[in-house]
Amino acid sequence: MSKPAPKPTATDIAAQVRSGERTAVEVLEEHLAVVADRESEIHAFNVVIADEARERASAIDAQIASGEDPGPLAGVPVALKDNMCTTGIPTTCSSKILDGWKPPYNGTAVDKLYEAGAVVVGKTNLDEFAMGSSTENSAFGPTLNPLDTSCVPGGSSGGSAAAVAAGFAALSFGSDTGGSIRQPAALTGTVGLKPSYGTVSRYGLIAFASSLDQIGPFANTVADAAAGFEAVAGHDPRDSTSIPEQLRPVTPHLSDGVDGMRIGVITELMGDGELKGFEPEVIAQTRAAADALAAAGAKVSEVSVPSVVYGLTAYYLIAPSEASSNLARYDGVRYGNRVTGVNTAAMNTATRTAGFGAEVKRRIMLGTYALSAGYYDAFYGKAQRVRTLIIDDFARAYEDFDVLLSPTSPCVAFPFGAKSDPMTMYLNDTCTIPSNLSGQPAISVPFGTGDRGLPVGVQILAPMLGEVELFKVAAVLEGANQ
Numbered sequence: 001m002s003k004p005a006p007k008p009t010a011t012d013i014a015a016q017v018r019s020g021e022r023t024a025v026e027v028l029e030e031h032l033a034v035v036a037d038r039e040s041e042i043h044a045f046n047v048v049i050a051d052e053a054r055e056r057a058s059a060i061d062a063q064i065a066s067g068e069d070p071g072p073l074a075g076v077p078v079a080l081k082d083n084m085c086t087t088g089i090p091t092t093c094s095s096k097i098l099d100g101w102k103p104p105y106n107g108t109a110v111d112k113l114y115e116a117g118a119v120v121v122g123k124t125n126l127d128e129f130a131m132g133s134s135t136e137n138s139a140f141g142p143t144l145n146p147l148d149t150s151c152v153p154g155g156s157s158g159g160s161a162a163a164v165a166a167g168f169a170a171l172s173f174g175s176d177t178g179g180s181i182r183q184p185a186a187l188t189g190t191v192g193l194k195p196s197y198g199t200v201s202r203y204g205l206i207a208f209a210s211s212l213d214q215i216g217p218f219a220n221t222v223a224d225a226a227a228g229f230e231a232v233a234g235h236d237p238r239d240s241t242s243i244p245e246q247l248r249p250v251t252p253h254l255s256d257g258v259d260g261m262r263i264g265v266i267t268e269l270m271g272d273g274e275l276k277g278f279e280p281e282v283i284a285q286t287r288a289a290a291d292a293l294a295a296a297g298a299k300v301s302e303v304s305v306p307s308v309v310y311g312l313t314a315y316y317l318i319a320p321s322e323a324s325s326n327l328a329r330y331d332g333v334r335y336g337n338r339v340t341g342v343n344t345a346a347m348n349t350a351t352r353t354a355g356f357g358a359e360v361k362r363r364i365m366l367g368t369y370a371l372s373a374g375y376y377d378a379f380y381g382k383a384q385r386v387r388t389l390i391i392d393d394f395a396r397a398y399e400d401f402d403v404l405l406s407p408t409s410p411c412v413a414f415p416f417g418a419k420s421d422p423m424t425m426y427l428n429d430t431c432t433i434p435s436n437l438s439g440q441p442a443i444s445v446p447f448g449t450g451d452r453g454l455p456v457g458v459q460i461l462a463p464m465l466g467e468v469e470l471f472k473v474a475a476v477l478e479g480a481n482q
């Protein structure tokens with residue numbers, strides 16, 4: 001694996017731009033030079049908006065020159081997953097059905113990033129409609145892992161992960177429905193946060209499974225991930241699931257440490273139970289992370305969260321069910337590139353047949369089946385009951401522990417084509433899915449390396465709105481990962 005050069009952090013860039021030490025234009029040009037150098041090889045982006053970014057960076061510099069403060073992410077080059085709506089900028093979900101679509105509005109998270117002074121450099125590649133764990137399902141070709149280009153960067157937010165890992169952007173954003181921020185973060189050696197459900201508005205995030213989807217940051221450091229989270233979090237009346245309460249700021253707690261904190265390692269996710277397929281190096285690094293936290297003063301022990309073993313099964317009923325409903329709008333009338341037919345039904349069929357890729361069609365069929373009369377209770381209803389069991393098991397674990405620990409992904413980055421049957425690919429999500437089902441926050445932090453010297457991600461999980469605790473632990477792990 002090629003050792004990446006140290007990349008400028010978002011936190012440093014913002015401080016330098018705000019103080020006038022560097023201009024936003026200089027910072028942007030530096031990043032665009034890295035893009036020019038490696039993007040043709042990596043394919044992190046579906047579109048790079050260099051002209052718009054240059055205009056924006058100049059506007060930030062003009063604000064500074066006139067004594068205004070552009071905000072906490074002043075001049076920070078940011079990449080956005082291509083399922084986040086951006087006014088006038090193509091938003092495709094890496095699907096042929098939306099190819100060329102330009103949204104008439106920005107998502108709330110996008111607006112908030114502009115308000116914070118960020119400079120959007122482009123839209124990043126993903127598995128079509130965020131369904132996948134490798135970006136191999138993109139209709140526009142896969143993204144390569146900048147650390148080893150024979151390997152996938154993970155998915156579905158693989159383009160956002162690769163953009164930060166390659167130094168194309170100091171910060172990026174993705175969406176996480178079953179692990180799509182945390183797993184690619186783990187596979188690219190970046191930090192990735194899936195915030196508590198309801199902390200970041202989903203308005204303008206193209207829906208996959210609405211009860212699970214959440215936007216979050218990728219960063220090269222824990223502090224940058226915290227800054228990214230703070231920039232996009234907050235109540236939004238345009239998302240009915242947005243939490244109205246004021247959120248606790250995380251940045252002031254980054255160096256609080258973990259002394260006395262109770263940390264539980266999830267027994268079922270450590271590879272020696274019913275769930276198989278964990279690489280030994282991944283388990284070894286997770287144990288090493290637990291030891292590092294104990295050395296830093298935490299009280300670490302194992303805890304059983306029995307129902308997490310059913311998470312994957314429940315997810316692959318709930319997420320496709322919601323997707324089959326959410327994706328009904330791509331009918332060639334409301335949305336979607338129309339393919340003509342002799343009548344409306346034929347047009348709908350032709351549009352969807354031509355526009356969707358194989359994995360999206362598989363999910364729509366799975367979901368439609370699970371919701372159909374006669375099967376609803378047996379599949380969708382039962383999966384929802386498993387979801388409740390998982391929530392209850394986590395609640396029990398959090399009676400005795402402040403945060404929980406597990407691997408993020410059972411494996412490090414894998415070669416293209418290595419997981420060609422869908423079931424093998426789905427198994428990547430074993431450790432990440434439970435937090436989506438419970439709505440609780442979780443973060444992946446790089447900790448050491450595994451097979452072929454590729455990075456391992458360790459996952460920290462917390463109760464609802466426990467981001468402050470997550471970040472305290474993440475910062476200690478980052479410090480111990482030398």
Ligand code: GLN
Nearest residue numbers: 130131132177178179180
């Ligand atoms: N890999 C999972 C899936 O394919 C998760 C996707 C996501 O979080 N968007 O559904």
